[in-house]
Amino acid sequence: MIFMKKKLLSLTFLLLISFCFSQNHLKIIDSLKTVIFNKPSDSIKIKAYGDLCWYYRSVSIDSAFKYGNLALKLSKETSNQAGEAQAYNDIGILHYDLADYTKALRYYDASLKIRSILKDTMGMAALYNKIGLIHQNTFKLDSAIFYATKALKIYEDKNHVRYVAYIKSNIANIYRGLKQYQKALETHLEIAEVNKSINDNLGLTRTYNNIANAYLFLKDTVQSETYYLKSIDLALKYDYKKELAGLYNNYGGILHDMKKYTKAINYNTKALKLREELKDNYGITSTSLHLAGLYLDLGDFNTARNYLYEGLNLSEGFNINELTMDAYDKLASYYAFKRIPDSVLYYKQLFKSINDTIYNSRITKEVAEVQEKYNAAEREKEIQTQRAEIAEKELKLNRKNTQIIGLVSLALLLFVLGYLLYNQQKLRNKQLQKESELKQALIEIETHNKLQEQRLRISRDLHDNIGAQLTFIISSIENLQYGFKITNNKLKGKLTDISAFTKETIYELRDTIWAMNKNEITLEDLQGRISNFIDKANVSASNLNFSFTIAEALSKAFVFTSVKGMNIYRVIQEAVNNAIKYAEASNIDIQIEKKDDNVLFSISDDGKGFDFNEINAGNGLNNMKKRATDMGATIIYNSETGKGTNIILTL
Structure with missing residues (x-):
């Protein structure tokens, strides 16, 4: 019977009335924030703040307080009494949910005062x-x-x-x-x-x-x-999560009475999980103590002890007297099981003390009222004495306040001076940093100019020295061919090959010098170089048709580094030369296009093609692959015997 009484005292009571509850608060929160973002009138903004306070209540209690206080502040600033009353009401509900009843009552009273004025x-x-x-x-x-x-x-x-x-x-x-x-x-x-x-x-x-x-x-x-x-x-x-939490807790109590302990623990654990999710401090405290009682009956004293002290700390922290009393009673039982009589006596005394406080408060109040009637004169005298003491204390307090204000003013002055000095030093540091950055930029420009001068000097040396020597070799070979009547066909063919190779070297040397003279190569530069190469190839292979197109989506100002530009040109050059020499093609098509964030260079021919698995990749294919790797590109060879070849370079 005693246990039944204690358990029933801890049953949860009906919480706040809730007339409208949305199952999708986050969507409503987002829409309310959109309303505020669109800068509505003050009255609409106050309403939106209030609604955010309400809907955040089951999502984030900190955010709920934030928007409740914003609604209260704006209502006061705009003299919106209805908004102010509602804000006090909403903040009071938040404190109620946290079982902070003293603050909740203060906010409810403030709201009631305004609503009474507004009728x-x-x-x-x-x-x-x-x-x-x-x-x-x-x-x-x-x-x-x-x-x-x-x-x-x-x-x-x-x-x-x-x-x-x-x-x-x-x-x-x-x-x-x-x-x-x-x-x-x-x-x-x-x-x-x-x-x-x-x-x-x-x-x-x-x-x-x-x-x-x-x-x-x-x-x-x-x-x-x-x-x-x-x-x-x-x-x-x-x-209905809040109601479900209370129901699980209460039903667990019945199962406890029926000695169905395992099933009772299951329902009370469900209740505790829901109440923790809802941040229901009263409910968490109540359920923790229920679980403590269950584990005591099962003889699992360590688990029971954890729940007991958790429940006690919460009930004392939130001043929930009836649950504190329940915790004291269960702790007395716990220490009885553990055979520690001093602790049993200690918690029994605490239980009796709080029990007397709860059930005798009305009697105490009535006695105090009667006593006050008989001691009115004495009380009046005490009030006068207290007033004199208060006045003296206020005088001392005013002096202290004056001193504090002086110290605070001095501290503020020192702070302002310190802040100004800090800002001045900060500006000086920024100025020094900018000067350093400028010096570094000048050094980089000077280095770049020196490198450019060195590049130009090397390219002039290549052109004037090596280019002249190669030209001399060609001239000498031609003089040999025409000055001497060479009848040895083998020797004549050899000299012709040397002359052709030397001419090819001169072309490549010119391409290299062209790339060296540029810091970067635009798509338009590359287009001109490829067009010149195709024109020369067209002359040497008159039976071939060439086509060269660039997608309109690509800007002619598209820029490559000089190394990348040169490598792209060499890959295209190598692919065209291979098609001319080995493919027996009638048509060669070169296309440059854009795909997503990539630039694709495609070289296709309608020649005899090849099976990549059946040939030994010569220097040409290997060179193209190496150049692609060097510039972080990929190259794909699509070829099939009798169906031509397509080479795609993706950068």
């Missing part, structure tokens, strides 16, 4: 209900029923059936707190019929939970389990 009766009713819930959760049941009744009267006058049902449900829970269990059950059964008639599934889920709790207090475990399972089915069907 916003519906807003006042909602706040009366929320204030009543805080008193209910802190076991101030007389205050809870007072505020719930005020809310009920407004909703009945406005004929709001759904809201009336919600408030009656809260009042029924207060009856339960006052141990009027049969009256609480009858009220909840009546509310369930109203919920069904207006298709209020959320309200029905909560009402079934309350009915189950009432049957539990009346010791009808069978009916209690039936209604818990009905409520769980509805919560799962409509994804």
